[in-house]
Amino acid sequence: MRTPxxxxxxxxxxxxxxxxxxxDDDPGPLLPSGADAGQRPSTSTSPTPVSTPIVPPTRAxxxxxxxxxxxxxxxxxxxxxxxxxxxxxxxxxxVRKFRANLPAGSGVTVKSQPLCxxxxxxxxxxxxxSEPMQVMTKGSxxxxxxxxxxxxxxxxxxxxxxxxxLLNAAAC
Numbered sequence: 185m186r187t188p189x190x191x192x193x194x195x196x197x198x199x200x201x202x203x204x205x206x207x208d209d210d211p212g213p214l215l216p217s218g219a220d221a222g223q224r225p226s227t228s229t230s231p232t233p234v235s236t237p238i239v240p241p242t243r244a245x246x247x248x249x250x251x252x253x254x255x256x257x258x259x260x261x262x263x264x265x266x267x268x269x270x271x272x273x274x275x276x277x278x279v280r281k282f283r284a285n286l287p288a289g290s291g292v293t294v295k296s297q298p299l300c301x302x303x304x305x306x307x308x309x310x311x312x313x314s315e316p317m318q319v320m321t322k323g324s325x326x327x328x329x330x331x332x333x334x335x336x337x338x339x340x341x342x343x344x345x346x347x348x349x350l351l352n353a354a355a356c
Contacts, residue, residue: 260302261345270325275307282330287312301347
């Protein structure tokens with residue numbers, strides 16, 4: 185059984201959370217004040233005006249920005265196909281710079297095209313005479329940085345900084 189003070193606190197909290205205020209046609213406040221809980225106040229209170237948040241104006245993309253899409257054009261909330269931004273070949277070229285011991289020529293192929301979230305990419309490569317290589321990169325297609333490349337992409341850095349959607353795609 186709740187005490188009257190607990191019930192009053194719950195009602196007051198509910199009014200605060202739902203925005204209970206008095207209106208011009210209301211006879212008085214919804215909750216009595218502490219000192220005169222049994223009496224009705226003699227003056228009515230006016231509601232506190234609600235402030236409208238200031239939202240900065242959005243800028244329309246310029247013509248030059250539509251020619252070369254930004255890698256951050258991808259949302260971090262979900263994973264999508266990168267659609268060539270970067271391509272699988274660009275990921276392979278970045279991995280070859282990162283790991284000099286990859287087989288030359290056609291020994292490395294794209295098993296799963298890059299998936300993007302934010303500025304991050306996740307790609308699976310087939311490597312001749314080896315297990316598939318899972319690659320995490322970030323950055324623009326022209327300046328890809330390999331974060332990790334191997335059989336387990338879930339390094340500490342990846343877990344700490346990659347978007348959650350990409351971590352889910354890589355089963356981290």
